Amino acid sequence: MDRTDVIIIGGGPVGLFGATMARLHGLSTTVIEALPELGGQLYALYPEKPIYDVAGFYGITGKDLALRLIEQAEHFGPDFVVGQSVQSIAPLGDDEDGWQVTTNSATYQSRVVLITVGIGAFVPRKLPAQGAERYEDRGVYYLMPPLDHFHGRRVLVVGGGDTALDWTLAIAPRSRHLTLIHRRSQFRGQEESIRLIQESPTISVKTPYELVRIEGDEQVQRVIVKEVTSGSEEVWEMDDVVGGLGFLPSLGPVKTWGLHLSGNTITVDPGSMATNLPGIYAVGDVAQYPGKVKLIATGFGEVGIVIAQIRNYIDPSKHGLPHSTNLKTIPR
Numbered sequence: 001m002d003r004t005d006v007i008i009i010g011g012g013p014v015g016l017f018g019a020t021m022a023r024l025h026g027l028s029t030t031v032i033e034a035l036p037e038l039g040g041q042l043y044a045l046y047p048e049k050p051i052y053d054v055a056g057f058y059g060i061t062g063k064d065l066a067l068r069l070i071e072q073a074e075h076f077g078p079d080f081v082v083g084q085s086v087q088s089i090a091p092l093g094d095d096e097d098g099w100q101v102t103t104n105s106a107t108y109q110s111r112v113v114l115i116t117v118g119i120g121a122f123v124p125r126k127l128p129a130q131g132a133e134r135y136e137d138r139g140v141y142y143l144m145p146p147l148d149h150f151h152g153r154r155v156l157v158v159g160g161g162d163t164a165l166d167w168t169l170a171i172a173p174r175s176r177h178l179t180l181i182h183r184r185s186q187f188r189g190q191e192e193s194i195r196l197i198q199e200s201p202t203i204s205v206k207t208p209y210e211l212v213r214i215e216g217d218e219q220v221q222r223v224i225v226k227e228v229t230s231g232s233e234e235v236w237e238m239d240d241v242v243g244g245l246g247f248l249p250s251l252g253p254v255k256t257w258g259l260h261l262s263g264n265t266i267t268v269d270p271g272s273m274a275t276n277l278p279g280i281y282a283v284g285d286v287a288q289y290p291g292k293v294k295l296i297a298t299g300f301g302e303v304g305i306v307i308a309q310i311r312n313y314i315d316p317s318k319h320g321l322p323h324s325t326n327l328k329t330i331p332r
């Protein structure tokens with residue numbers, strides 16, 4: 001079996017930039033991503049939301065940043081495996097230095113493993129309403145479908161935190177009408193989002209309201225909601241219901257790999273991004289050390305540190321990282 005230098009587990013922004021840097025510095029690289037699409041949280045959770053704190057861009061959307069990172073990485077030619085979730089990692093035999101990485105459908109080998117699984121699998125909190133399961137993907141959504149889907153439709157968003165507020169602001173300009181309900185009177189999200197929603201003439205905000213039941217034939221047609229204070233129920237005609245109750249952190253199988261964990265994160269040495277296992281490194285949201293800030297910019301910085309370390313681990317004669325402008329050969 002071919003053994004690559006580096007297997008990167010997770011094709012989010014940090015894994016993608018990791019692939020670019022690894023290839024740029026001459027390491028053969030395979031990226032394994034559980035979802036069918038690369039891009040991580042940018043693509044799956046907030047594709048239409050503008051990001052203002054990534055260097056070099058003013059207000060680039062999650063989707064556009066993901067596409068740029070994919071384009072940059074593809075240019076340098078790593079192997080991409082999508083739709084496979086890594087289940088286990090195990091050391092190769094004594095005379096073969098490296099790791100065996102097993103997904104739900106295949107096995108791969110590498111000298112080094114770089115873990116960039118972020119917040120793990122995206123497990124949405126499901127709507128605790130009758131009919132929610134029956135109509136999932138038939139009018140009930142937890143991950144963002146293409147926004148054009150909502151064009152001209154009546155949409156209910158449920159929730160009081162940032163997920164619900166972000167979805168409300170993204171969907172409202174497309175929808176015929178959008179109603180946001182929350183079971184408490186106060187929202188918990190960013191003040192700016194709350195202000196924009198309250199000032200919008202096209203968004204109805206109803207609190208404290210709870211979703212009781214979803215009804216329809218093949219697709220969602222109406223919802224039954226309850227005004228929490230009085231307990232009285234109302235029937236609203238609706239085409240789509242969006243569950244914006246947030247996501248449960250779920251590292252899943254990563255927790256069984258023998259790594260030192262701190263909650264849903266992996267403890268690393270911030271000087272090297274090394275974990276407690278030899279040849280296993282972690283960067284991005286999943287990597288934890290004192291002072292860590294979970295930002296894309298932080299993850300990109302950690303990639304520089306870790307690629308220098310991995311290069312030195314594989315070839316101890318190599319130290320630091322040369323400037324890309326000084327590289328004599330650029331892959332592809």
Ligand SMILES: Cc1cc2nc3c(=O)[nH]c(=O)nc-3n(C[C@H](O)[C@H](O)[C@H](O)COP(=O)(O)OP(=O)(O)OC[C@H]3O[C@@H](n4cnc5c(N)ncnc54)[C@H](O)[C@@H]3O)c2cc1C
Binds near residue numbers: 116285
């Ligand atoms: C609504 C929202 C707004 C945000 N806004 C900003 C912002 O303005 N600025 C900013 O800097 N940050 C922002 N963030 C945070 C930013 O998105 C994260 O810091 C960033 O996505 C972390 O990147 P990552 O590559 O480490 O992890 P992720 O983006 O979480 O990607 C990890 C990838 O690993 C995959 N994976 C997980 N487990 C496995 C497995 N076992 N096998 C294979 N693949 C696996 C996942 O499917 C996922 O694609 C925001 C986050 C959210 C939710």
